[in-house]
Amino acid sequence: MAYDLKLRVWRGDAEGGDLTDYTVEVSEGEVVLDALHRLQATQTGDLAIRWNCKAGKCGSCSAEVNGRPRLMCMTRLSDFDPAETITVTPMRTFPVIRDLVTDVSFNYEKARELPYAELGPRDPDGKRRMMQVDVERGQEFRKCIECYLCQDVCHVVRDHEDNKQHFAGPRFFIRYAELDMHPLDTHDRRRLAQDAAGLGMCNITKCCTEVCPEGIRITDNGIIPMKERVVDRKYDPLVWLGNKIGLRNRDDDGRTEV
């Protein structure tokens, strides 16, 4: 079941580059990354690609296949017509380094600006107790493999270079959400999320959720609940009233705003 695949790969660097056509033999059950590896081993030894696990676990091989942000190792050739030309380009939101490799330092810089977990003391026996239902929401977000495809597709930065400064992006909104839902964490980061991370820039158009290879429901379970939490703090009349008359939920007690 081997056949010749027509590939169009973006080759070049920050100074410029072009889509280049190749033909490479592929066989049944292969993924786009296999085709590129064969290309690398037989025709273009210096084709730059980033990858590690080849199993959708590490989030290294992010690129755009036919204009859609995908993991190359999880994009099966059988999803395409054998006669079709498959176009592979680097992620178009980040500066390119070479060929399919982009400079994703934007994300690492944002990670550095992020608050961290700050738990209270352990129980007297030296262990911590958290119930499964209480950690489950956070666990969904911790499935993130940091492929940054969501950051790549998000139009806030994809289409507006200048927004990069004030916008942490969906990957980090779910980190805020994770911490805010942590049953033992002691910080309140809602103000930070709105101000420093630029939660308000997101217009919930959900592209991040569409591309997430881990199937994390970034918008529904992360961003929107975070926006709602910000509303709790700032815009909800009943919450405000409740606070005034001392009728309020104590679930958030013991947290300090950072």
Added chain:
Amino acid sequence: MTGNEMSPEARGGMERHSYDVVVIGAGGAGLRAAIAAHEAGARTAVVCKSLLGKAHTVMAEGGAAAALGNRWPEDTWQVHFRDTMRGGKMLNNWRMAQLHAQEAPERVLELEDWGALFDRTEDGLISQRDFGGHRYARLAHVGDRTGLELIRTLQQRTVQLGIDVFMECTVTEVLKQEGQVAGAFGYWRETGRFITFEAPSVILATGGIGKSYKVTSNSWEYTGDGHALALRAGASLINMEFVQFHPTGMVWPPSVKGLLVTESVRGDGGILRNSQGARFMFDYIPDFFRAETADTEEEADAWYEDKKNNRRPPELLPRDEVARAINSEIKAGRGSPHGGIYLDIASRRDADYIRKRLPSMYHQFKELADVDITAEPMEIGPTCHYVMGGVEVDPDSQQSAVTGLYAAGEVSGGMHGSNRLGGNSLSDLLVFGKRAGEAAAAHATSLDQRGQRPVVDEADVKAAQADALAPFEVSAGPGGGGENPYTIQHDLQQSMNDLVGIIRTATELEASLAELERLKQRADRMVVEGHRQYNPGWHLALDLRNMLLVSECIAKAALARQESRGGHTRDDFPGPDPEWGAKNLVLSLDEAGTGVDIAEKPLPTMPDDLQQLFEDK
């Protein structure tokens, strides 16, 4: 433009940095070491070949073994220690196994302090799951993505502490002055620019060697860099003949051959069958484990619910046993169409349970093989997974024979003996990462107090530079033979797989050594295309030298050890030999610096109180 036209000075010259501790590798071991060194007050840097958070640790699935006693209060460090030693067929360094068993629980709890969210028991404690070779359910886990949780937690901690990270930067040489570590030399993958670190303490945490095999669960990073760096720096390796073949890797389609299928599938109820539908593991229970293994299907199945009154299913024997059994079944012609055997959980657990407990396996088979594991069995076969061998270190400080050079994680040797138990690696990373980091920081401080920091010799840097550029030189030189690094790598992987695989014989091992010599010569004539900027061809050419050196270590040690034990099985010496069971094989660089020498060394003796643990039962 080729690399040799671009002088290192072309872009502002060589980069230089000065630290107290430089950690090579950003997997679990490297990051834990860096955190420890930083907390001990050392100025610390982490260097890694990939981006931060992509190291192999991210792929670990099953869990981290630690005797927390959350599921089974009977579980203590002594039981864990005993399991580890028995799993390694008593060849482990007892002191390392002891420290590991004692300190693992606290290391795991620490992760929780830093934000990790493990799966919970009904009481809200960290849940623990069953794995091969562990007497009690002991693996702290998060679904089947425990490694991700571990590395992400450590990564976030590293970032929070403000430790400097050099990503996509490969170290090619450890620099020394008068027998002591003085620093490290490497290049930025992105630009090809060179970089020198000045540091009195260097910690190797570079992981394993699996990329030397064709069928492997390991990624391109596993080229044995740390093993080779240590050899070249003058340190020695032990136990290199012990390579772990994981019993369950994917076999179909070809593009994912070798990809790991986590042991948790068996821990959660999956069983192995051959093409005739027989649950064959009952035929392969070795005497060593007979007393604690079930011999009927009823008992085996009952064990999942009632561990007190039943013995473990044979599917959960240590990995070497299961891998060998599968290998024999396939050889006997009872394999599946694609040359594997069947791993079946679909007929034993309901679909919801499977999806909940094994989400990423479900995903992996669905996406890559079109197999729904809740409805049909998986086809699996052994795959190269882990190297037990590594740098010989002091068990308490993880320092190698070279002052200032430390090793932790998969790159270090001794802890796992001849076979590693599943889940013992992740905890190993944490325990010994921390110890290495602390010792390295202390070493830097003590040197400073004495005002004796070694300095990097410029001549060494020049030499390292020339070495790194050699693959470009060859292509330009006369008679540049035109060998493609990818082809050499492919041939190496094929020959290691065929000749130094699960089952070994003297003739095949000798043939492999001859082939390795030929490959070394071919490697001298490699041609590298293009320039130094993000050039995978060049990177491979440099890594290939390490792969060849390490492969030679494995083949030489495998030929020397005339017995079968753990991860090393000799067809011509099928049983274990007590005499061999009392010694390690130690490898070091030979005079010429192109090959390795081998020597025997007796195992350290276990103190009586620990010895006692094996006699009670």
Added chain:
Amino acid sequence: MATTDHGVTSPGRAHIEARTLRQDRWWQSPLATFVVFSGFVVFATIRAFMGRDYYATPYLSPFYSPCLGDCVEGASDFGQPFAWWPLSAALIILVFPLGFRMTCYYYRKAYYRAFWLSPPACGVAEPHTSYSGETRFPLILQNVHRWFWYAAVVVGLVLTFDVVLAFRPMPAEYALGDGETSGIHMGLGTLLMLVNVVLIWLYTLSCHSCRHVVGGRLRHFSKHPVRYRLWTWVSRLNTSHGRWAWYSLFSVAVVDFYIFLLATGRIQDVRFF
């Protein structure tokens, strides 16, 4: 609509001219949204401004419920506090459902994509040169969605009451057979209103704000088992919130149109009993 140097063609990024390399028909879904929405808006505007043909005993159009202005006889079940209002009675209350839907997280996605092209589809460059999301006036007002949700619950109750009324016995002149004037009644209109109110409730209860209010805001589900249960239910509904948004939009229009046809005498109600 060439994008200049601020988006995918910014300096430093891989040099590719095309706004998108997608080859599928990505424009289909925003286009469909655009057409259907525009259709609804036109229809709703006309009906809301008409100020008549919204009541056909015993059915009241959801666009006019509760009818608080100078309404036709039988339509006002909650009095006529705004009897002085000179315009259509729909305009008094329509701000609530309108505001609710305009600030709905699902509709926001739909209209940002289809009308504002921000972005038209994933991986397709948007035409605007600058973007500030929902951080400034007027879009910062989207944050008041929860207020509208509180209102929507009230509206939902009123509409439910309307359905109950739609079962009420018919006056003599509408009698089916001989002298049937008592006992409850059900016609196609009742059925439509019933379906509509069910969809409205599904839509209202699957709202993200609802999900947050019933339990989402908690950090310790384990300490609030009842709210956790509620939250799981709402979460399940919430996964199809977009579907309920569309269905309830259609059902409102259908009910109103049916009542319009009845009120103008173009058709007769189908009576079941």
